[in-house]
Amino acid sequence: MTENHCAESLFDVIVLGAGAAGLMCAITAGQRGLKVLVLDHTDKIGKKIRMSGGGYCNFTNLNTEPKNFISQNPHFCKSALKSYTPFDFLKLIEKYNIAYREKAAGQLFCVEKAKIIVDMLLQEAQEAQVKIQIQKIIQSVEKIQDIFSIKTPDQTFTARLLVVATGGYSVPTTGATGFGFELARQFDLNIIPTRAALVPFTADPDSLEQLQPLSGIGVEAHVCYEKYYFEESVLFTHRGLSGPAILQISTYWPPGKKIEIDFCPHVDLYEKLILAKKESPTVFLSTVLIYFLPKKMVSLWLEYLFTKHKTENKNLASCSHTFLLEAANLFKKWKWLPAGTEGYRTAEVTWGGVDTNELSSKTMESKKVSGLYFVGEVVDVTGQLGGFNFQWAWASGYAAGKHMPSRK
Numbered sequence: 001m002t003e004n005h006c007a008e009s010l011f012d013v014i015v016l017g018a019g020a021a022g023l024m025c026a027i028t029a030g031q032r033g034l035k036v037l038v039l040d041h042t043d044k045i046g047k048k049i050r051m052s053g054g055g056y057c058n059f060t061n062l063n064t065e066p067k068n069f070i071s072q073n074p075h076f077c078k079s080a081l082k083s084y085t086p087f088d089f090l091k092l093i094e095k096y097n098i099a100y101r102e103k104a105a106g107q108l109f110c111v112e113k114a115k116i117i118v119d120m121l122l123q124e125a126q127e128a129q130v131k132i133q134i135q136k137i138i139q140s141v142e143k144i145q146d147i148f149s150i151k152t153p154d155q156t157f158t159a160r161l162l163v164v165a166t167g168g169y170s171v172p173t174t175g176a177t178g179f180g181f182e183l184a185r186q187f188d189l190n191i192i193p194t195r196a197a198l199v200p201f202t203a204d205p206d207s208l209e210q211l212q213p214l215s216g217i218g219v220e221a222h223v224c225y226e227k228y229y230f231e232e233s234v235l236f237t238h239r240g241l242s243g244p245a246i247l248q249i250s251t252y253w254p255p256g257k258k259i260e261i262d263f264c265p266h267v268d269l270y271e272k273l274i275l276a277k278k279e280s281p282t283v284f285l286s287t288v289l290i291y292f293l294p295k296k297m298v299s300l301w302l303e304y305l306f307t308k309h310k311t312e313n314k315n316l317a318s319c320s321h322t323f324l325l326e327a328a329n330l331f332k333k334w335k336w337l338p339a340g341t342e343g344y345r346t347a348e349v350t351w352g353g354v355d356t357n358e359l360s361s362k363t364m365e366s367k368k369v370s371g372l373y374f375v376g377e378v379v380d381v382t383g384q385l386g387g388f389n390f391q392w393a394w395a396s397g398y399a400a401g402k403h404m405p406s407r408k
């Protein structure tokens with residue numbers, strides 16, 4: 001070995017990426033007595049964990065099921081999710097007396113800032129004797145005979161096993177890169193084309209001009225694209241639409257297709273209008289609608305309807321049933337064509353990634369290249385919003401760390 005090779009440097013495992021999946025994998029392998037090194041190119045460990053969940057990290061979801069994940073192979077995630085459940089992670093959280101709360105059904109958030117999760121992982125890593133080096137620029141990765149060799153500008157690190165936990169493209173300011181995908185290609189592994197997911201929609205200039213007055217308004221709504229639907233809030237923004245329901249549907253949305261939104265779910269608006277017409281015929285249409293919907297939205301939508309019919313706000317007595325149905329449908333069946341998404345700049349995750357056909361679902365090891373593992377977001381498994389992506393990171397990291405071969 002040359003001097004440039006780290007003297008004590010044959011590690012059992014090198015993990016590339018000190019995010020959720022990489023740290024969990026390193027801790028699990030370290031606890032089994034393997035000599036582990038984690039390398040990351042950023043100046044701070046776990047940047048995404050720190051910013052997640054609005055700063056309070058939605059670290060898991062108690063209702064995690066395979067149906068909460070999207071992948072070319074929907075069965076792939078099952079084994080890992082079964083071997084490391086939300087309750088396993090919760091046990092760790094409770095070991096550190098970290099306070100948490102359930103925000104929506106099953107979604108667990110920290111009560112204190114998300115840094116507490118990073119601190120917990122670092123403590124676990126230290127106890128498992130895992131070495132972590134940050135600000136390491138990976139220049140090349142090679143497999144020479146049975147040894148992986150990782151070159152940085154000033155050092156070469158070697159290991160029997162290599163784990164790629166470098167995540168996807170989402171939010172490049174956190175250090176996200178396509179490194180894992182490039183590395184997979186280098187080893188001749190197939191990549192499912194990637195795109196931004198859990199991401200706000202943008203509007204085209206005309207639509208944006210029309211919707212501009214609603215910017216900042218949030219509405220509880222039912223958003224659907226084909227068979228996929230979510231009922232959560234929708235937020236009008238100065239660029240288009242956001243909010244949890246929009247982020248959720250963005251994962252299933254193919255560009256160029258319309259989505260449909262019911263801004264008044266669980267209310268038969270047409271029936272309410274007919275009833276109001278019968279009981280209070282002198283009341284204005286807008287007066288009834290603002291009982292169920294934001295005032296600004298009602299004004300804007302009705303302005304469109306009145307212009308179309310060359311009429312103006314009128315009392316219910318002078319509205320035909322057909323007109324009332326059209327008015328109700330404007331809010332109940334609003335069809336909208338997003339211009340696109342805000343892209344990786346703000347996307348919470350990357351859809352697609354290393355083809356699961358290339359990996360063992362039990363161990364995350366490459367079927368083609370022995371000793372090479374992929375865990376976390378870099379793999380073609382994308383969770384819905386609500387703590388599922390971290391659960392995938394923990395579970396896939398654990399699967400690799402647990403099953404990788406120990407020293408002979």
Ligand code: FDA
Pocket residue numbers: 016017018019020021022039040041042045046047048049051052053054057058059060136137138165166167168170171174175176177178179180346347348349375376377378386387388389390391393
């Ligand atoms: P992750 O991206 O976390 O880590 C990858 C690591 O690899 C990084 O440390 C990076 O620096 C490093 N790396 C990348 N390229 C490299 C290179 N070339 N050389 C060396 N190192 C490299 N999920 C959830 O379940 N609950 C939540 O509350 C949230 N909230 C949330 C908010 C925001 C704003 C975002 C962007 C994302 C979320 N997520 C989330 C998603 C969640 O953060 C994500 O799924 C996991 O962090 C993925 O974990 P990984 O370890 O796979 O990648």
